Amino acid sequence: MLLDVVNLSKRFKHVQAVKEVNMHIQQGEIIGLLGPNGAGKSTTISMISTLLKPTGGDVYFNGKSIIKDPKSIRRKLGVVPQEIALYLDLTAEENLQFFGKINGIKGKKLKSRIEEVLEWIGLAERRKDVVKKFSGGMKRRLNIGVALLHEPEIIIMDEPTVGIDPQSRNYILETVRRLNQQKGMTVLYTSHYMEEVEYLCDRIYIMDQGEVIASGTNEELKDILSSEQTITIQVERLHKSFIDALIADSALKKVDNRDKTVTVIAPKKYPFFKKITGYAEQTETSLVSVEVKAPTLEDVFLHLTGRALRD
Amino acid sequence: MIGQFIKKDLLMLIRNRNELLILLLMPLVLISILGFALGGFISGGNSTFHAKVAIVDYGNEQRDMEIFKEQLQSLPLASEAKNEIAEGLENFRPIRILIDEMFGSEELKQIIQLEQVSPEQVDRIKKEDEYSAIIEIPEKFTYHVFTSAFLGEKNEKAKLLLYKNEGRQISSQIVEEVLEQFQRQLSNVTVIGKSGIDPEAVVETVSGSIETVLKRKPINSIAYYTVGMNVFFIMFVASTISSFAYREKRLQVFNRILLTNVSRWFYFFGIVFSTIFIALLQQIILYGISTIVFQVRWENVLAFLVINMTLSFAIGGFSALLTSMNFRLDSENASNVFNSIIVTLFALLGGSFLPISSFSPMLNLIGNLTPNGAGMTALLKLLQGYEWGDIYIYVVYLLVIGFVLLAVAVMLFPKRRAEI
Numbered sequence: 001m002l003l004d005v006v007n008l009s010k011r012f013k014h015v016q017a018v019k020e021v022n023m024h025i026q027q028g029e030i031i032g033l034l035g036p037n038g039a040g041k042s043t044t045i046s047m048i049s050t051l052l053k054p055t056g057g058d059v060y061f062n063g064k065s066i067i068k069d070p071k072s073i074r075r076k077l078g079v080v081p082q083e084i085a086l087y088l089d090l091t092a093e094e095n096l097q098f099f100g101k102i103n104g105i106k107g108k109k110l111k112s113r114i115e116e117v118l119e120w121i122g123l124a125e126r127r128k129d130v131v132k133k134f135s136g137g138m139k140r141r142l143n144i145g146v147a148l149l150h151e152p153e154i155i156i157m158d159e160p161t162v163g164i165d166p167q168s169r170n171y172i173l174e175t176v177r178r179l180n181q182q183k184g185m186t187v188l189y190t191s192h193y194m195e196e197v198e199y200l201c202d203r204i205y206i207m208d209q210g211e212v213i214a215s216g217t218n219e220e221l222k223d224i225l226s227s228e229q230t231i232t233i234q235v236e237r238l239h240k241s242f243i244d245a246l247i248a249d250s251a252l253k254k255v256d257n258r259d260k261t262v263t264v265i266a267p268k269k270y271p272f273f274k275k276i277t278g279y280a281e282q283t284e285t286s287l288v289s290v291e292v293k294a295p296t297l298e299d300v301f302l303h304l305t306g307r308a309l310r311d
Numbered sequence: 312m313i314g315q316f317i318k319k320d321l322l323m324l325i326r327n328r329n330e331l332l333i334l335l336l337m338p339l340v341l342i343s344i345l346g347f348a349l350g351g352f353i354s355g356g357n358s359t360f361h362a363k364v365a366i367v368d369y370g371n372e373q374r375d376m377e378i379f380k381e382q383l384q385s386l387p388l389a390s391e392a393k394n395e396i397a398e399g400l401e402n403f404r405p406i407r408i409l410i411d412e413m414f415g416s417e418e419l420k421q422i423i424q425l426e427q428v429s430p431e432q433v434d435r436i437k438k439e440d441e442y443s444a445i446i447e448i449p450e451k452f453t454y455h456v457f458t459s460a461f462l463g464e465k466n467e468k469a470k471l472l473l474y475k476n477e478g479r480q481i482s483s484q485i486v487e488e489v490l491e492q493f494q495r496q497l498s499n500v501t502v503i504g505k506s507g508i509d510p511e512a513v514v515e516t517v518s519g520s521i522e523t524v525l526k527r528k529p530i531n532s533i534a535y536y537t538v539g540m541n542v543f544f545i546m547f548v549a550s551t552i553s554s555f556a557y558r559e560k561r562l563q564v565f566n567r568i569l570l571t572n573v574s575r576w577f578y579f580f581g582i583v584f585s586t587i588f589i590a591l592l593q594q595i596i597l598y599g600i601s602t603i604v605f606q607v608r609w610e611n612v613l614a615f616l617v618i619n620m621t622l623s624f625a626i627g628g629f630s631a632l633l634t635s636m637n638f639r640l641d642s643e644n645a646s647n648v649f650n651s652i653i654v655t656l657f658a659l660l661g662g663s664f665l666p667i668s669s670f671s672p673m674l675n676l677i678g679n680l681t682p683n684g685a686g687m688t689a690l691l692k693l694l695q696g697y698e699w700g701d702i703y704i705y706v707v708y709l710l711v712i713g714f715v716l717l718a719v720a721v722m723l724f725p726k727r728r729a730e731i
């Protein structure tokens with residue numbers, strides 16, 4: 001194992017932000033850490049990146065405790081913070097030079113590293129522009145670039161796509177994938193977007209309220225829902241009585257509604273069509289559609305916590 | 312590697328027009344406005360030197376004069392001569408001349424404030440430190456002056472008494488010289504018919520010696536405000552750099568720096584060095600421009616640099632303290648309060664706007680306790696031609712301020728308790 005997270009815990013004054021988290025990451029894997037805001041992802045990542053001292057447990061990098069020897073491990077980590085941790089008044093190149101130099105990279109080596117990184121993040125043409133003038137996506141790319149300068153073995157990314165347009169997001173996802181495939185880089189990818197994690201990651205840890213509530217490959221996670229099906233109902237107008245009727249049905253496990261869409265989790269054998277049309281008639285609700293969806297991680301999260309992943 | 316930290320702070324400043332305006336343009340504009348508007352000379356003495364002198368009169372000039380007149384009538388002199396003397400008497404009031412024309416002259420008034428006190432107050436005043444000297448006019452002083460001047464009777468009693476405050480050597484020395492000159496002139500007024508003394512001549516001779524005592528050159532208002540504004544605006548370097556540092560923390564740049572194995576203390580002292588360097592650079596640019604544009608010249612360049620380096624060091628201390636407070640409070644408030652309130656207050660007390668230290672010894676003391684005030688006093692003294700011996704104390708004080716601020720900042724800077 002490249003990285004072993006063992007019973008990692010963090011207690012702030014009033015919050016138990018992380019509870020006994022266990023994670024194992026192998027060389028070359030892309031690992032996803034999925035969870036809603038406040039789940040404890042950033043706190044976990046800060047501990048793994050040696051920035052925050054755990055109140056319990058430890059993290060082992062190649063078998064060595066990061067608490068005992070944070071200095072040598074930092075060289076091997078590339079950390080992409082959740083914030084745009086850059087000097088906005090400096091150009092892309094000046095940022096890379098600054099962080100490269102304080103990383104101890106010098107002269108020709110630094111020059112070639114900066115060239116390579118700029119190519120990787122697609123900012124070679126914009127190297128002389130101050131970061132302030134960059135789009136959100138470009139800033140995020142440079143934020144990743146800085147973490148790549150010292151050729152880390154593992155790159156740890158904390159929500160690297162927050163607040164940017166879909167195109168920029170795709171660019172970043174592709175970059176992460178290329179880094180993994182072409183450079184063999186191990187990736188720990190944190191997000192509250194399940195599509196990203198689903199698309200990118202070999203294995204996923206789902207976190208909620210400080211705990212890992214499920215882990216495994218995409219398929220393994222969805223198998224949690226194997227005995228169940230997720231039904232999406234669209235209505236013309238949503239009556240509370242219709243929702244009440246669904247909730248009253250003890251066979252239905254979870255009911256979640258948003259606008260004119262209602263999602264329920266039902267056992268595989270549940271005669272859903274007959275039942276739901278029945279409830280609709282009783283409550284004078286006109287149905288637009290009723291469909292059984294392939295389960296998503298969203299559904300897995302809903303199943304496990306009773307809450308939607310996104311707030 | 313410290314160079315990298317200084318370089319990025321410099322780059323950020325250069326790219327920030329607002330910061331540049333505040334750090335470089337504003338002081339130059341204010342120097343021109345204040346310097347030319349208030350024009351002429353602000354006596355250097357005002358801001359750097361000020362003495363209070365008490366005068367107490369045990370006699371009665373009017374009565375002395377009457378007694379002398381009576382005596383004159385009974386003298387065996389030609390009535391023509393008597394008339395001439397009587398006429399001379401009308402214009403010859405030694406005490407008035409001393410108080411109004413000598414101590415009242417522009418030159419002396421600016422450095423010595425003469426206060427008439429009653430005999431009852433003398434004992435109390437002697438115990439206090441506030442006065443540099445006490446001049447006592449003995450009983451029948453005027454009478455004795457008259458007899459010696461008009462009748463040629465050399466009289467030891469025609470002498471003023473002076474109590475000097477040993478703690479205030481320079482000012483009491485000036486007073487002593489004034490009295491000596493005054494006394495010498497009085498004793499020269501002997502020839503009947505050439506009565507009267509020339510107060511202007513006294514003041515002139517004395518002001519020559521004031522200059523030698525103070526080794527003072529006059530300071531014009533341009534020079535005064537060049538120093539005043541520069542020590543004012545140097546303080547903004549502390550708030551600017553500490554704000555930069557806080558933004559580094561908020562945007563996790565600080566974390567990113569720690570991840571390169573740069574220690575938090577290296578980072579901390581990077582801020583201090585960066586502030587010192589940028590403050591010094593700012594001062595050199597500002598003084599450079601004022602030398603060319605306003606002709607404010609520094610003869611003792613070495614002392615000039617030493618004062619500015621220590622002032623910059625004290626500013627580095629402020630920068631460190633503000634950074635620690637910002638990090639601790641997790642906000643930019645400390646820097647903001649400093650640059651919106653404290654800097655202006657310090658500038659006011661330190662005398663950047665007006666030589667307020669001349670208003671009272673208390674204000675003078677408070678002013679010199681502010682780092683900018685201490686720096687300003689030192690630089691003005693240097694400009695006036697004082698020697699190092701009169702200046703180094705401010706340099707020492709600035710170093711002390713810097714070290715104390717640094718020590719407090721180190722104690723306040725969040726330790727790695729929560730971090731690995």
Ligand SMILES: Nc1ncnc2c1ncn2[C@@H]1O[C@H](COP(=O)(O)OP(=O)(O)O)[C@@H](O)[C@H]1O
Pocket residue numbers: 012013015016017035036037038039040041042043044
């Ligand atoms: N420095 C801190 N002090 C106190 N509470 C904190 C601190 N950092 C995070 N928390 C709390 O810990 C919990 C987890 O936060 P975080 O790790 O940032 O979640 P996520 O990254 O998944 O959104 C939240 O309730 C948050 O308020």
Ligand SMILES: [Mg+2]
Pocket residue numbers: 041042043082158159
């Ligand atoms: Mg987070």
